[in-house]
Amino acid sequence: MCPCHDATLFDLRSSWEAGYRHPETLKRATAVFMGPCQGKLCGKVAGDVIAALQGAAEPEERRPSVRPPLFPVRMGDLAYEDESKPAGGAA
Amino acid sequence: MTSAHPDEPVAFTFEGRTLSARPGQSIASAILQSGTPVLTRSFKYRRPRGYTCGYDICGNCPVTINGLPGVTSCTTPVRGGEVVRRERGWPSTDRDLLRATDLMARFVPAGFQFRLFRSRPRLAHLAEKVMGRVAGAGRFPTPQAARAVRTRTEVDAADVLVVGGGISGCAAALGAAGTGASVTLVHPGRLGGRANARDSIVTHDRETAPAAEVAGRLASAVLAHDDIRVVDGFVMSYFETGMIPVVADGLVLECRPKHLVVATGSYDVPGLFPGNDKPGVVLADGVSKLLRVDRVVPWRRAVVMTDGGRGRPLADQLEQAGVEVVAIVVQRGAGASPEPGPGPADRQLDDERVLLGTVRAARGARVLRAVDVEVDGRVRTIRADLLCVALAPRPANDLALQRQYVTAGTTQTVGGGWAGADLSASTPGMSVVGSAAGWTSDDPDRAHAVGAAAGSGSGSTQGK
Amino acid sequence: MTLPGVATGRPKAGYDVVVVGAGVQGLATAYELARSGVTNVAVLDRSWPGGGASGRNGEMIRSAFSSREWAQLFDLSLRRFSELSAELDFNILFSPSGYLVLSTTDEELRRQDLVAAKQAEYGVQSEILDAAEVRRLVPHANPELARGGIFQRRAGFAHHDAVVWGYLRAAARAGVSVFSGVDVHAVLTSGGRVTGVRTDGGDIAADIVVNAAGAYSDDLNLTADVHLPLVKARLEMIVTEPVKPFLRCAVATPHLLGYCHQTARGEFVGGTELPGHDETDSLNTTYHMLRDMATKWVRLFPDLGGVRILRNWAGTVSQAPDLAPVLGEAPGVSGYHLSIAWVYGFMGAPAAGRLLAESITTGRVPAVMAPFEARRLIEGRSIAESTLVVTTDGRS
Ligand SMILES: Cc1cc2nc3c(=O)[nH]c(=O)nc-3n(C[C@H](O)[C@H](O)[C@H](O)COP(=O)(O)OP(=O)(O)OC[C@H]3O[C@@H](n4cnc5c(N)ncnc54)[C@H](O)[C@@H]3O)c2cc1C
Numbered sequence: 039m040c041p042c043h044d045a046t047l048f049d050l051r052s053s054w055e056a057g058y059r060h061p062e063t064l065k066r067a068t069a070v071f072m073g074p075c076q077g078k079l080c081g082k083v084a085g086d087v088i089a090a091l092q093g094a095a096e097p098e099e100r101r102p103s104v105r106p107p108l109f110p111v112r113m114g115d116l117a118y119e120d121e122s123k124p125a126g127g128a129a
Numbered sequence: 130m131t132s133a134h135p136d137e138p139v140a141f142t143f144e145g146r147t148l149s150a151r152p153g154q155s156i157a158s159a160i161l162q163s164g165t166p167v168l169t170r171s172f173k174y175r176r177p178r179g180y181t182c183g184y185d186i187c188g189n190c191p192v193t194i195n196g197l198p199g200v201t202s203c204t205t206p207v208r209g210g211e212v213v214r215r216e217r218g219w220p221s222t223d224r225d226l227l228r229a230t231d232l233m234a235r236f237v238p239a240g241f242q243f244r245l246f247r248s249r250p251r252l253a254h255l256a257e258k259v260m261g262r263v264a265g266a267g268r269f270p271t272p273q274a275a276r277a278v279r280t281r282t283e284v285d286a287a288d289v290l291v292v293g294g295g296i297s298g299c300a301a302a303l304g305a306a307g308t309g310a311s312v313t314l315v316h317p318g319r320l321g322g323r324a325n326a327r328d329s330i331v332t333h334d335r336e337t338a339p340a341a342e343v344a345g346r347l348a349s350a351v352l353a354h355d356d357i358r359v360v361d362g363f364v365m366s367y368f369e370t371g372m373i374p375v376v377a378d379g380l381v382l383e384c385r386p387k388h389l390v391v392a393t394g395s396y397d398v399p400g401l402f403p404g405n406d407k408p409g410v411v412l413a414d415g416v417s418k419l420l421r422v423d424r425v426v427p428w429r430r431a432v433v434m435t436d437g438g439r440g441r442p443l444a445d446q447l448e449q450a451g452v453e454v455v456a457i458v459v460q461r462g463a464g465a466s467p468e469p470g471p472g473p474a475d476r477q478l479d480d481e482r483v484l485l486g487t488v489r490a491a492r493g494a495r496v497l498r499a500v501d502v503e504v505d506g507r508v509r510t511i512r513a514d515l516l517c518v519a520l521a522p523r524p525a526n527d528l529a530l531q532r533q534y535v536t537a538g539t540t541q542t543v544g545g546g547w548a549g550a551d552l553s554a555s556t557p558g559m560s561v562v563g564s565a566a567g568w569t570s571d572d573p574d575r576a577h578a579v580g581a582a583a584g585s586g587s588g589s590t591q592g593k
Numbered sequence: 594m595t596l597p598g599v600a601t602g603r604p605k606a607g608y609d610v611v612v613v614g615a616g617v618q619g620l621a622t623a624y625e626l627a628r629s630g631v632t633n634v635a636v637l638d639r640s641w642p643g644g645g646a647s648g649r650n651g652e653m654i655r656s657a658f659s660s661r662e663w664a665q666l667f668d669l670s671l672r673r674f675s676e677l678s679a680e681l682d683f684n685i686l687f688s689p690s691g692y693l694v695l696s697t698t699d700e701e702l703r704r705q706d707l708v709a710a711k712q713a714e715y716g717v718q719s720e721i722l723d724a725a726e727v728r729r730l731v732p733h734a735n736p737e738l739a740r741g742g743i744f745q746r747r748a749g750f751a752h753h754d755a756v757v758w759g760y761l762r763a764a765a766r767a768g769v770s771v772f773s774g775v776d777v778h779a780v781l782t783s784g785g786r787v788t789g790v791r792t793d794g795g796d797i798a799a800d801i802v803v804n805a806a807g808a809y810s811d812d813l814n815l816t817a818d819v820h821l822p823l824v825k826a827r828l829e830m831i832v833t834e835p836v837k838p839f840l841r842c843a844v845a846t847p848h849l850l851g852y853c854h855q856t857a858r859g860e861f862v863g864g865t866e867l868p869g870h871d872e873t874d875s876l877n878t879t880y881h882m883l884r885d886m887a888t889k890w891v892r893l894f895p896d897l898g899g900v901r902i903l904r905n906w907a908g909t910v911s912q913a914p915d916l917a918p919v920l921g922e923a924p925g926v927s928g929y930h931l932s933i934a935w936v937y938g939f940m941g942a943p944a945a946g947r948l949l950a951e952s953i954t955t956g957r958v959p960a961v962m963a964p965f966e967a968r969r970l971i972e973g974r975s976i977a978e979s980t981l982v983v984t985t986d987g988r989s
């Protein structure tokens with residue numbers, strides 16, 4: 039279901055049965071939304087499954103936050119060479 | 130950079146073998162072409178994984194290139210001379226003895242680790258360590274590769290930032306630049322995006338033409354425009370203070386535009402059935418890209434699965450490439466097509482390949498061998514090496530959502546966000562265009578108009 | 594219901610004890626209360642249990658601190674962590690892989706012998722490492738920064754959600770009712786005594802109220818007219834894709850204001866800070882902290898330059914000027930107990946929960962807990978601890 043973390047429909051359903059009934063807690067129980075794609079791939083399907091479990095058209099709660107970075111980014115790409123450069127850039 | 134004409138083939142090394150490719154063709158496509166469908170193994174159960182989405186969305190295709198792990202092979206072009214290897218699997222990615230069977234997976238559902246060894250902490254610790262070795266095995270950068278990842282940071286002063294260089298993004302950028310505003314357009318890889326591989330018909334400037342052709346024309350106009358800076362990279366996030374950093378090759382660009390145009394397109398949606406992660410189960414745009422952009426045809430017999438109007442165009446592309454399409458499964462209860470182009474309805478029943486039914490499973494020990502389709506309560510097993518999943522896509526709404534978090538002051542109070550349609554509306558400082566906004570067909574003229582409004586709204590029209 | 598162990602239905606009109614906040618602090622306290630026989634307890638949270646800092650932290654656990662107060666409190670916690678999985682009947686994935694506080698500056702190197710000697714005096718075992726030993730322990734660390742350190746072998750990290758879930762389930766089994774989706778608007782008092790709480794669903798009576806509201810604990814205090822010099826602060830972290838095991842133990846570097854470890858799955862998890870605090874309760878992350886983290890972690894582990902960051906998140910805590918927690922009955926309001934101002938509140942929870950429950954049930958303040966009472970802040974005293982990786986105003 040969520041290929042990033044091998045979360046299966048079975049995982050989602052059994053976690054739901056066990057009582058993880060909020061998208062945020064389901065996310066923490068099954069790791070959906072937490073892989074490299076952050077739900078780009080599994081988001082729609084996960085939403086559909088949660089909605090179905092809730093018996094609704096769309097989940098009642100907000101979807102788990104879309105955290106930065108939108109695409110995985112290498113740490114070296116974000117490291118300042120010169121440490122004296124105040125982190126904060128052009129802020 | 131992808132060249133317009135196929136140049137001399139270039140060579141790279143893949144696990145000791147020399148593979149040849151057209152320059153610009155993706156690494157994944159070249160590996161597929163060489164007859165290797167398994168690109169990596171999954172994290173927990175070590176299930177074989179292969180090319181799936183084509184657009185750096187699924188995470189099923191990372192490989193190690195020149196000592197750097199986790200390189201998305203479906204979007205990384207072959208340049209020549211690379212040393213490429215796969216990452217997970219013992220003794221190899223093809224045959225992994227640590228692979229958990231589907232049956233075993235039932236006994237280690239999410240959370241199983243919290244039940245195990247609760248009174249044997251030492252054993253638990255050991256088990257964790259073994260798990261870690263298995264999960265991360267073979268993935269670590271070489272010191273040289275790690276130290277070569279460097280960037281310089283630059284401030285981008287453009288008035289308008291357009292994120293996404295598909296048909297809508299290019300048109301919006303041209304619209305904004307036409308008002309005299311300075312524009313930066315960010316897009317990973319070749320401009321045109323998904324449209325480069327599509328045959329749908331688009332109306333632009335009162336003329337109609339195939340999407341790929343319109344995309345090409347818009348891309349050339351963008352590249353020729355003096356006031357549009359094109360950056361091959363991706364937006365990292367929308368941060369507080371309106372900071373939108375862009376990561377490109379060797380460069381981090383700090384953008385704080387007066388106006389943001391979100392033209393991030395759509396994501397293909399996977400089907401929900403057992404085996405949907407098997408190599409050979411490929412999402413529609415990934416299929417088109419492989420056929421049309423990478424020009425690789427690694428399949429012979431295809432089943433196309435659809436819930437609307439995208440099935441037939443995909444079947445046509447496959448047949449043109451010499452792939453036999455044995456069935457087009459139109460999922461029951463499917464709605465109308467929300468996809469670009471008029472395309473004939475998939476439900477057309479004069480085609481005996483059309484089955485009104487449901488895909489029940491993708492079969493095959495390692496890669497796809499057959500598809501189980503249920504029609505009228507009976508399950509048929511259809512032999513195929515490709516299951517093309519052509520469901521209605523969903524808007525790529527992540528960036529727009531993140532902007533809402535910042536506007537709201539925290540992530541927690543922003544509701545919805547599941548379907549993305551709730552973000553289609555433009556708000557001060559941000560416009561959403563194209564399939565990111567849920568538009569059901571490419572409409573470059575409309576995107577151009579939105580871009581023009583963004584440009585003049587950004588307040589720096591110099592009356593060109 | 595949001596999690597296994599969370600009660601269905603609405604709270605009753607009254608309880609013996611109401612705990613505000615179902616973070617690790619509130620849940621540990623409720624669990625320990627139930628264990629000592631007080632089971633008519635409600636834990637109220639407006640969000641899901643663990644939705645605050647308890648589910649967003651760096652998971653690091655140690656007791657090798659430089660001050661007697663910190664060392665003794667956290668050593669009790671550390672001992673509890675190693676028995677918790679069996680006791681809660683839930684594997685909290687405690688990894689006693691060791692905890693290294695790096696010495697990077699001349700000053701830190703000079704002081705490390707003294708600090709370790711003090712730890713020995715407080716009964717906390719630690720080892721002094723020289724440059725070669727540190728290099729053997731963390732071979733991927735930049736030798737310019739890894740010049741020495743204090744290593745605590747028994748310490749390490751645990752799974753933060755598992756600790757919350759374990760306490761939650763065990764508390765629920767013991768009779769505690771944990772409610773999610775209940776917002777506490779005020780602590781009700783009368784004549785210097787607590788009488789209950791006001792929630793969005795009405796008033797709930799209780800003779801004992803525990804404030805374990807994390808970042809929002811000061812807001813709650815104000816409703817009870819308790820004034821302490823606390824600020825909200827945002828902390829941020831990153832997690833990378835899984836890589837081969839390269840970092841055995843948890844590492845804190847006071848010089849870089851950073852703390853990190855590698856999870857069992859191979860993900861590198863790290864957070865850093867900048868001098869001064871980021872006073873907000875926003876859970877958005879910031880660009881400048883993301884770059885700060887990347888810069889510092891690549892500097893400490895140059896090979897990480899080639900590893901991809903997958904996610905970046907933020908959490909919020911409340912802080913006292915001396916960065917030490919506030920534990921015990923609030924000055925001036927009897928029956929109103931505090932377990933707040935936690936900056937190291939994940940590692941401190943097993944001890945704090947036990948001590949606070951003990952002081953509530955017996956009416957006597959355990960010696961280990963006494964130094965952390967709120968009075969110190971009102972009287973302007975502070976607990977001096979030198980091995981922290983957080984900063985007070987503008988000072989590192
Ligand atoms: C990024 C980060 C890294 C950290 N790293 C470490 C570490 O490595 N080691 C360590 O020991 N500590 C660490 N900490 C600190 C640690 O996470 C906290 O000190 C600890 O979690 C505090 O627990 P708590 O239960 O007091 O608060 P929280 O977990 O924040 O719980 C408070 C709860 O109260 C609820 N609440 C608040 N107000 C109300 C109200 N009015 N009504 C109802 N409910 C309310 C909230 O919803 C929340 O669930 C870190 C913190 C952060 C943010």
Ligand code: FES
Nearest residue numbers: 181182185187203
């Ligand atoms: S990310 Fe490469 S195929 Fe999906």
